[in-house]
Amino acid sequence: MADKKKQKIEVLPSEDKEDETVSTFVLHDEDHTLGNSLRYIIMKNPDVQFCGYSVPHPTENNIHLRIQTHDDTTALDVLKKGLRDLSDVCSHVLTTFQAEVDEYKASHPQTSHDAT
Numbered sequence: 442m443a444d445k446k447k448q449k450i451e452v453l454p455s456e457d458k459e460d461e462t463v464s465t466f467v468l469h470d471e472d473h474t475l476g477n478s479l480r481y482i483i484m485k486n487p488d489v490q491f492c493g494y495s496v497p498h499p500t501e502n503n504i505h506l507r508i509q510t511h512d513d514t515t516a517l518d519v520l521k522k523g524l525r526d527l528s529d530v531c532s533h534v535l536t537t538f539q540a541e542v543d544e545y546k547a548s549h550p551q552t553s554h555d556a557t
Contacts, residue, residue, distance in 0.1 A: 453505070464516035465507045472496065476504040482530070483523040488514040
């Protein structure tokens, strides 16, 4: 029997199935770390009216992310852009941090301490 892999993101059913500007996404195996960061990035998008997240139960490692957009943008497109933008920010922070560490190491060569 094939192992069925659980989806990382799912869309909760909506009352109005025709309205793509409002959606609630479940992000499995995630917590406040991604939820708050992603909410912050998505709210910077001018096409977004509302973005919020919740943790439905403290023993479940899932977050519910609700996005509401203006009429000309879908919530799914905003989520995809938000994930890309957050990834870009994380890459920039990592690159900048690594450059500073490398510069520090170059300007402060380690001296060996022999235990005698």
